[in-house]
Amino acid sequence: MGLVELIAEADERSLAASGLACLDRCLPLLVDETDVLRPLWAGIADGEDGWVDRLETTRATLDGTPVADEAAAPVRKMIGAAPSDWATEPLAEWATACSALALELHQELDPSGGAEGPLVAGEQRRQIQILEVLSANPGGAGLRRALDLSVEGQRVLRAALSRRARAAQDSDDS
Template sequence: MSLAELIAEADERSLAASGLACLDRCLSLLIDETEVLRPLWAGIAAGEDGWAERLAAARTVLDEAPDTDETAAPVRKMIGAAPSEWAAGPLAEWATACSALALELHQELDPSGGKQGPLVAGEQRRQIQILEVLSATPDGAGLRRALDLSTEGQRVLRAALSRRARAAQGPS
């Protein structure tokens, strides 16, 4: 199944987790602190209960983060666009936008520069895996695996950022 089809068929929990996972992977463009979103991850299992409050808390922390560069601006926008309402429609729009933005950011950082480069392909594969895991485990058991996949993607993106920084510095 394609990424778009998986998003279209996902429930609220899977949509929230999918969008959050994309944000989680791209967060290193904005701040070094990776624990900011952990309360949101924990809250997804509870569903609607506490979602809006946890989201507001995460937004506050991220709004206070200093602007680093133009690459980080879309990440800030991504958390700002997260719906406080726990409903399939708004969550699907957000998850779709987060997916597209994450793929776009990975393409910008991909050393091959192409839409099918290894960094982009890995991000797309992770997004699909997360949605598949969540749809296969409707009781919330897949959230841990989704978080693990997101953490793996975070490490990959951090490595790409590190390579980019070294290349910008030139030979020593």
């Protein structure tokens, strides 16, 4: 099943986790501290009761964080756009937008520069894996695996950012 179909069939918890995981993987663009979204992950585990309060706390934390890179602004914007309503339609719209943003940012950072490059393919694969894990484990049981996949994606993005910085430094030195 493809990414669009998986999002269309997902429940609220899976949609919230999918959108958050996309942003979590892009977090290295925004902040050095990768645990800033952890309270929101816990809010997803609590369902509707934990989502709204933890969403507000996360937004407040990120609002106090300076944006060092222009590429980080859309990530912050998408966290700000997360719906307070724990309902399928707004969460599906948000998860779809987060998915598109994550794929776009990975494409911009992909050394091949194409939509079929290794960074983009890896990101799309992680998005599908996360939705599959969540749909196979309803009630929050798949959240730990989704978080693990997201952390793996953070490491990949950090490595890409590091390579890009080294290449820029090398070109400045020559």
